[in-house]
Amino acid sequence: MEMKEISAVQAAALDNELCLLVNEQDAITGSATKRECHKIGPDGSLLLHRAFSVLLFNSAGELLVQKRASQKVTYPDCFTNSCCSHPLLINSQPEDVITAAIRRLNTELGIPSEQLKREDFTLIGRILYMDTGDGVWGEHELDYVLIIQRDVDVTPNPDEIAEIQYISKDNFDSFMDNLKVTPWFKLLHQHLMRHWWDNLHRLQDIAKPHNIHSFIDIK
Template sequence: MIVLILSLKMLVRNLSRALWKTLHIEKRCFASDPAKVQPETIDNEDPIQAEYLNKDICLLVDEKDNFIGTATKRDCHRVGPDGNILLHRAFSVFLFNKRGDMLLQRRSSHKVTYPDYYSNACCSHPLYIDNKAEDVITAARRRLNHEFGIPLDQMDPELFIPMTRVHYHDPGDGVWGEHEIDHILIFQGDVKIKPNSDEISEYCYVPKNEFNAYLPTLEGPITPWFNMIRRHRLKLWWDNLHRLKEIAEPDKIKKFNTEK
């Protein structure tokens, strides 16, 4: 049974598919507040998201994940005329509660990259802050706090397990895409959630034995990085939450394709 965490202001809707109802799966839940209506910018970008694109300074890296420079988040995700995208450092957090259920989110429709896509708990970037590169786990805690409202004191840095790094390229919609060396982290613990509706429109915890049946009920696509891990590593990690450090490969950089 999917465990749902609902706030007082949360909107609830029924899953429309009869098959899913016969499996006794509960409703997905919305972020606690509807996203604020903002005036459009010249480029039809949400102003809040546009601000992040311009002010967040990401870390450019080479193919060995060596830090070689900086660029704005906007520049790091813009697909060039030749199809190239700047290679930069990122992270993806797979968050499980103590029962072993996995937290999923649906990206807000206001997101510039991959709006309305479903994904793992948190995917973002360490930044260049105060003239130095931000640590990946520090960045993960910052973003989980920003997107899901998880209190920092509920996210012990020692509980984040670096599993591997993945070098992948995805052209997105041809305007905005991804080219990242993605540090994959797993965190397991029971945390309080109060989602930021500018970032997340839906979220839920999914048990392992219901995951494969749950995916076809989603009302949108899944992000390429989540799909990539789903295909190549998720089952191995989910089956071995009790001994993740034994199977982790944090020093390796894998190359997986993002195709379904």
């Protein structure tokens, strides 16, 4: 039984969006609804699917973070990175991750699409992780991490986001230690973020787009 009433907006996304199922090498194996991907099975299993996480920095080198709205099905009221979602199967074709990121940055944060250029995004790497969340809804994702540094206009969508703020590198550790955060953002903070943040000026030199960092069984 689902543990909370799901809003109409969130229910529509759960049932109408088709996520891309993949194997651990990131080869597409099929598709499934967002609901099917995030609902934990009777045996505790979750379908592995492709996702993305955007780290949006301003020109001062501060990271935009968001607090997920209370009506979100997975990890409500948790702080997380700038934007997280899924490339979808659209008209029987898999959506590429940068197109999906631009779409969701507009949907969640209201950033005008013309302020987001494809060439400004760096695929810094990919992570594989699983988290069983509240025991009803969870995550099992192969997550493309995209970094963009750009000053943009932000108008958060209240159906998705409760609040936003920019965090400096010096304050990031204390911020993460004192708030409830999503499991993927916690993994990025603990294992990868510092190196990326220190090298914003040369992302192309440090990017490892073909690498998949596996954090299965790591909390």
